[in-house]
Amino acid sequence: MIFSFAILTLLYLIFLSVLAYLGIGYIPILLIASAMILAQWYFSDKIVLWSSGAKVVSREQYPELHDLVERIVARNNLSKPRIAVIDTDMPNAFATGRGKKSSVVAVTTGLLNILDTEELEGVVAHELTHIRNRDALVLTLASLFSTVAWYLMQFGFYGGLYGGGGYGYGNDDRDRNGGGIMLIILLVAMLTWAISFLIIRAISRYREFAADRGSAQMTGKPVKLANALMKISGTMRRIPTKDLREVEGLNAFFIVPALSGSTIGNLFSTHPPVEKRVQKLMEMEASMS
Amino acid sequence: MNFFRRFKKHAFKANSDAIFSLSSAYITLEIKLGLKNTGRSAMSIKAVDGMHFSVMREDIQHFLDASKTEFNLSYRTITDSYGYLWVIIEAKHMEDILAGITSIGDTVYEKGFSDKLLAAIFQFSNNNIESNNNNNNMQYLIYNYKRNNFYPFIPTGQKNRDTEQEMKILSALGQEVPFEKDMSFWYPMWDLPL
Numbered sequence: 001m002i003f004s005f006a007i008l009t010l011l012y013l014i015f016l017s018v019l020a021y022l023g024i025g026y027i028p029i030l031l032i033a034s035a036m037i038l039a040q041w042y043f044s045d046k047i048v049l050w051s052s053g054a055k056v057v058s059r060e061q062y063p064e065l066h067d068l069v070e071r072i073v074a075r076n077n078l079s080k081p082r083i084a085v086i087d088t089d090m091p092n093a094f095a096t097g098r099g100k101k102s103s104v105v106a107v108t109t110g111l112l113n114i115l116d117t118e119e120l121e122g123v124v125a126h127e128l129t130h131i132r133n134r135d136a137l138v139l140t141l142a143s144l145f146s147t148v149a150w151y152l153m154q155f156g157f158y159g160g161l162y163g164g165g166g167y168g169y170g171n172d173d174r175d176r177n178g179g180g181i182m183l184i185i186l187l188v189a190m191l192t193w194a195i196s197f198l199i200i201r202a203i204s205r206y207r208e209f210a211a212d213r214g215s216a217q218m219t220g221k222p223v224k225l226a227n228a229l230m231k232i233s234g235t236m237r238r239i240p241t242k243d244l245r246e247v248e249g250l251n252a253f254f255i256v257p258a259l260s261g262s263t264i265g266n267l268f269s270t271h272p273p274v275e276k277r278v279q280k281l282m283e284m285e286a287s288m289s
Numbered sequence: 290m291n292f293f294r295r296f297k298k299h300a301f302k303a304n305s306d307a308i309f310s311l312s313s314a315y316i317t318l319e320i321k322l323g324l325k326n327t328g329r330s331a332m333s334i335k336a337v338d339g340m341h342f343s344v345m346r347e348d349i350q351h352f353l354d355a356s357k358t359e360f361n362l363s364y365r366t367i368t369d370s371y372g373y374l375w376v377i378i379e380a381k382h383m384e385d386i387l388a389g390i391t392s393i394g395d396t397v398y399e400k401g402f403s404d405k406l407l408a409a410i411f412q413f414s415n416n417n418i419e420s421n422n423n424n425n426n427m428q429y430l431i432y433n434y435k436r437n438n439f440y441p442f443i444p445t446g447q448k449n450r451d452t453e454q455e456m457k458i459l460s461a462l463g464q465e466v467p468f469e470k471d472m473s474f475w476y477p478m479w480d481l482p483l
Contacts, residue, residue, distance in 0.1 A: 223460075227453055239452060244431070244476035245371040248335065248407055282460035286321070 045104050048096040054084035054106040061085075068117065069105065072125050076218050081105045081131060091115070091232045095127035096136060103131045115228050122215050122225030123232075129214025135207045142200045204270040212277055216284045226281040233274040305391045307437055308409060310466040311430070315383050315411075321461040324413040324428060329483045330386050331377040332393055335405040336368055345400040349376060349393050356392075360385040367482055373407065375482050386411070394434075406434040410442075412483050428454065430462075431478060433469065440469040442477055450477060 049056070059066045065083060073080045081095070081103035089110040097103030105127045107120075115123065130136070216222035240247070271277075318324040336342065346366070353364045353376075362380035369375060378389045390409050397406055409432040429442040441458035443451040455475070462468060469475060 223453060223456060226456060230452075238473045239450075240473060240476050241448065242476060243371070244408060244433070244478050245333070245369075245373055247476055278456075282456060282463075285457065286460040286463075 045097040045102050048094070049084060049104060049106070052086055052094070052106065053088075054086045054104070056082050056084045056104065065107070065112070068121060069124055069128075072121060072128060072218055076125075076128070078128055078132060079103075081128070083107075085109060085112075089113075093123050093127055095130040097131065105131070111232070114231050118219075118221060118224040119228035119231065121219050122221065123228050125215035125218040126211045126225060128218065129211040130207070132214065133207065133210060135211070138207065139200065139204060142196070142203050201270050205272045208271050209277065209280060212281055213284065216281060216288075220288065222281040222284040222288070226278045226285070229274050229278055229281075303437055304394060304406075304434055307439075307467045308391055308394075308432060309387055311411065311439075312384055312387055314462055314465045315413075317461060317465055318413060318458070322415075322457060324415055324458075326383055326386075327412045327414050327427070328381055328386065329377065329379050329412040330390060331375050331410045331481070331483050332390055333369075333373045333375050333407045333410070333478075334397060334402065335407060336372050336374040337402075337405065341400060342402065345397060345402060346374065348396050348400070352392060352396060353378065353389070356389070360389055362386070362389055364389075369480075369482060377483055403434075408433055408478065410478065410481060410483065427483075428458070429478075429481065429483075430458070431476075433474070433476075436469060436474060438467040438469045440475045442475070444477065444479065444481075448477075448479060 048054075057065070062083065062085060065085075069083055070080060072078075079101070081097065082105075084104050084106035086092075086106055086108045088108045090108055091111040091114050093105070093107045093111055095103065095105050105124060107123070111123065112120070212222075212225060215225050219225070315326050319326075350366065353362070357363065360380055361382075362378050362385055364376060364378040366377070367375050376393055378386065380386045380389065394403075394406065394409075397403055411430045411432070413428045413430070415426045415428060427444075429444075430439050431442050432439050439462070441455040443454050443458075445451050459468060463470075
């Protein structure tokens, strides 16, 4: 965690000094980007709710869900977030909000359908841990760098276009020079964006493990969250139902299992592989019993 | 050929080693999950036609007859609808069961049928649940000879299984015995003749 932030800061400084060296007025860009990020953070709950189609639901609409959330909140001395439901069969859940008051925990109807009460508790506790740990803020801060880099990249592209289209106008020498600087900015911005993109994902994966751990502590039943994760991801379906004696002839047992979840895939994903999360949860379960 | 045989012998030794890891792991199961070994276990071997196989079958029976008193075990054999020969043995002590299972494995290996060995199954019952139905709360560890590792199998009624309890067994034993971490290999064995 600290390591990730150290790298981010270093990256940020290098990025700034390169810009300064090139004599770009980076302050205006930075100001605009910061304003946008602040706005993004401030309205994050509304943006996320709107874009996901989640509707905040009252106690009258979903009494059992409200009871369930209140049980966990009361036991763990947290403040109760608003509860939202998304009408889709895809089982999923998320938490959003910049602070304790504006937080929302959203679940899909698909999730409510496939999980039993204790599994749902595990998932809700996971989301509540995200809120308690202020993960939205952490990730917003972390994405500051990549956002700035992103805007600069756009800026660089347009600059490149204008520079490239400038044949026949003005001084050839100056044109070539300007194009070169633009190219450097573009490259540095792209590099910054790419690296911070990877780091954000690393942080995000770490926060997921932390939220799993928090959920396990809140409910005391990590196995339930593990079950829920397997149901959501469809891992449950991977447990075969065909009899061993039927498949024996297929010789499937000699085949070395394909590299499941390549390292590259891991680098890019925001969530750790379900197998790893389940494994860690089961280790917690083992140490609890 | 020699190399190949040695390789196979080595692989087979690995089978016995893996199975013997249960000699301490079954205590872990009892302490952590309250599962008690019932003393019943079984081996399934793909039956093939021919004299050699029936000779081997007789050898196994002779061996078990001879060791009845030494290991204090009883046994029976059946052939199931899939065409598998089952040797079901019952003994008081886990050590005797393991000795019996690995000795049968040795015999099968010596007769050249080691590739016909499918699985060894160990039965456990849950102390915590009041046993009202005889076979309803039986839990199994299946040892797959080809994968050389164990996985849990807990049938609940009609072709259903208790995945949650199976996960608990994984977390209790995962470090202690060679365990099948890839759940897509957790093949069930319905209607076990134990």
